[in-house]
Amino acid sequence: MRQGGRKAILLGYCVCCCHLVATIVASVLGSQDRGGEPWPNAVAGGLDLAGKGDQGGVKAKEAPFRSSPTGEPSGRPRHRHHHDDDGSGRHRHRSQHQHHHHDSSKRPNAGQGRWGPYFEDPENATSVSVPLGGSVHLNCRVGMLHDKTVIWLRRREDGVSLLTVGDATYSSDSRVSLRYQYPNNWRLHISPVEKPDEGTYLCQLSTHPPRAIYTNVTVLAPELKVVDEHGHAVNDRYYKTGSTIELTCRVTNILTPSHVVWTKDDGPLPAKVTTTGISDVTAGETQSQLIVPRATTLDSGVYTCAISVFSFVEVQVHVLNGEKQAAVQHDSWGGSSGFVEPPPPWLNLLCTILTNGYLRKLYHSLL
Template sequence: MMLKITSAILAVLLFHFHRITLAAVATGSKPFPGLENLPKSFWNELSSPFTEVYEEENPVTENGSTPEPRPFFEDRDINVTVQLGAQIHLHCRVENMQKRTVSWVRRRGEEMHLLTFGVHTYSSDSRFSLDYQMPNDWRLLLRSATERDAGVYECQVSVHPPLTRTVYLSVSVPRVEIVDEHGATAGDKFYKAGSTIELKCVVSKVPHPSGYVTWRHGSRMLNYDTIRGGISVKTDMGAEGAVSRLYIANANKKDSGNYSCALADVAATTVSVHVLNGENPAAMQHGKSSSSKGAFILVVLLSLLNLSR
């Protein structure tokens, strides 16, 4: 008996709740300004599924009429992946909406953060907004996705008991590497003056890449450089990434410096190139390695000398 009274009170509250919402939408204002500032526990308690056991509803009301059909989602819970920096819509198609209200929330553990309510956006993050699409898609728009946006999002319909659809969002972070002829990540690169600089950039973890790969020497873009001459860039796009090769013919001292490879403005990496006059690049690299070993041995000897005192 107490459960029936509680359900009746809640139904009356929801009815007035929707009347206020519809009146506010008609005037173009937010129905409940300041709603986003309520304690975090409020939305958790309001939105959490009820644990009580409900009696089966009678399909016929007291006056003999058939009740309004209950709303339902066209789509099931889903896992969605978006590339870092891209834009994405999280869909929520609802049938039999009647006068109910749809809201989007983000769940972080036990906390819930209100993003949208009806046609209004409550998130302080301007990258989130409601982008409604006729006839019934209450889709959430996220612009410029970051790693922190990954997580659980819920589309909720204001019925009793609650109706919730969950979207699990993952953000794919591209990997960009400049590699040597063996496929290992390249350190400093050494070339003889007059030889051809060859750099290989591998972009991975990018499903269906839509961005373009650019090469720079310092701040100067090389992809379309026609002033120096002898510069060639060849990029092959694949299903999961891209491979780009940079060629610079007849290298000279001015070609020394930092070279960067970037996937649009999402991810980049850099390598240092040294063009040598009259020295063998292999010997230079070997000499650099020998110097490092010599310095290490010197440190060990000095440490032993201090201990013997």
């Protein structure tokens, strides 16, 4: 019995020793498969410290829990994420952040709405000069418009006018239209350009608050005026029959050499009318004189001085019969002023006699 008990005890002790040796061998082999890292330092749960503090704009974040070979969740972060500065996890996260930041900074107007519409052209005011009678295209390139709308407005001293909304034209002027140019240019087209088209044009987005770019349009137009023989600008001029009509058309700010054309009542001049012209191309000025000798009532009408269909000036001429001695002259420099020709001498004498007789009677009656 004693020998049997001793054998049992020795057998149990041997089994324990074998189990211990097997455990140690298994642990060593598992450590080599993990790259030589001791298990307690290799796997942990909690915070994944991808960097040192907040350096590089990347903050520490909570990492997912991992399981140990025994199936138990670990409670500490893996050391290679913390100490390995060249770890792919940290640098990959940081490079993605930097790439996103770079793209957002390259986009125009990035600070005014990350995903909203933006103008591809500078938002500061620009200026455009166009000759009278020409055409003008005002660009408005908008990126990421989405569900917003592009609106064109014109602002002048007399108020603000709505021109277009989207691709629809709201202006009653047929010269104004919207001509969309692929991929994102909402161009406003005006042709032919007239002098009243001067002003500030706004391309506005229907955002909140609204955003707009401004374009100042200047129309380059020559200046025309008609002056009489005294050099005064006139719109209406009165003459007696038999007198000579002398009108001079002065044109300044000429962009290109131009020829002055006179017409009467939108037709050719009568045969007896003569015109002479003097041009100074260097100074950008020219003038033409119109002369009508021995004027009659048939010479009354509208005389027009023009250098193009867009640049002209008109003057109304009235020729009165000899029986109608009253003449009224309307000049732009002096407004409207009336004058009566001096009466004949006999009428002056009669008025003097009658006036003196009346005053004499009045004097005696008072005495």
